[in-house]
Amino acid sequence: MLAVHDLCKSFHGAVAADRVSFELPEGGSLGLVGESGSGKTTIARMLVGLVTPDSGTITVDGRERVRARGRAARLGRAREIQMVFQDPYLSLDPRLTAAECLHTALKLHDKDPALASGLLDQVGLGTREAGARPHQLSGGQRQRLAIARALAVEPSVLVLDEAVAALDVSIQAQILELLARVRRESGVALLFVSHDLAVVRHLCEQTLVLHRGVVVERGAVERVLAEPEHPYTRLLLDSVPRPGWDPAKAVRAS
Numbered sequence: 001m002l003a004v005h006d007l008c009k010s011f012h013g014a015v016a017a018d019r020v021s022f023e024l025p026e027g028g029s030l031g032l033v034g035e036s037g038s039g040k041t042t043i044a045r046m047l048v049g050l051v052t053p054d055s056g057t058i059t060v061d062g063r064e065r066v067r068a069r070g071r072a073a074r075l076g077r078a079r080e081i082q083m084v085f086q087d088p089y090l091s092l093d094p095r096l097t098a099a100e101c102l103h104t105a106l107k108l109h110d111k112d113p114a115l116a117s118g119l120l121d122q123v124g125l126g127t128r129e130a131g132a133r134p135h136q137l138s139g140g141q142r143q144r145l146a147i148a149r150a151l152a153v154e155p156s157v158l159v160l161d162e163a164v165a166a167l168d169v170s171i172q173a174q175i176l177e178l179l180a181r182v183r184r185e186s187g188v189a190l191l192f193v194s195h196d197l198a199v200v201r202h203l204c205e206q207t208l209v210l211h212r213g214v215v216v217e218r219g220a221v222e223r224v225l226a227e228p229e230h231p232y233t234r235l236l237l238d239s240v241p242r243p244g245w246d247p248a249k250a251v252r253a254s
Contacts, residue, residue, distance in 0.1 A: 003058075004056070026189060029205050032210060043193075048082070086161055093134075094135060098125060102115075102116035116152075117130070124178065143167065160192050165196065180202075192204055207220075207221045207225075217232075
């Protein structure tokens with residue numbers, strides 16, 4: 001469904017992505033893993049068109065994504081890939097209720113606004129939340145609304161950039177279960193950007209490990225996390241707190 005080939009991007013001489021390539025099958029799930037500054041968010045933003053690559057190609061369902069001008073072209077690209085951000089509050093219009101937010105997205109893509117109630121139900125939001133504005137919703141509810149808005153256009157790929165990082169652990173679990181169910185029911189492919197290896201293990205089948213814009217390891221999640229081959233992957237795993245964990249050892253290894 002999604003094929004990325006030799007994607008490159010630099011900012012003022014600093015490399016954010018260096019010949020990054022990967023594939024994501026229809027209905028599949030892939031985790032982009034790395035510490036802050038590894039380039040994972042830049043890659044996500046290139047996929048949705050918020051950052052222009054220096055070189056490389058992005059193909060969705062056999063069609064290369066190009067920055068053609070015009071409303072129809074922009075809407076067409078939006079229907080291919082949607083993105084859910086870490087902080088949904090910044091991406092939601094504070095003036096609109098949850099239902100109005102979905103009505104706007106549906107009408108923009110020539111879909112029946114009546115579908116909004118079904119979308120809210122799909123993500124676990126009820127009548128009370130439908131009439132609430134973003135500041136009246138909890139963090140988890142706002143993230144559910146952001147996911148519903150992304151699903152409104154029936155995208156082929158859903159990119160989630162640290163989408164649960166700012167949530168409490170119990171709410172994280174709810175959102176992860178929601179995303180897993182949405183993938184099963186809709187067939188949407190998920191690209192999950194995260195520094196949290198436990199989250200990636202729960203949601204993803206395949207993973208790419210990024211270090212300073214370079215893919216240093218890739219493969220099935222269980223294999224990469226159980227038998228890491230690259231020293232940087234081992235460092236990431238050694239940095240995860242657990243019983244008997246020695247933070248000083250992790251610092252020395254870095």
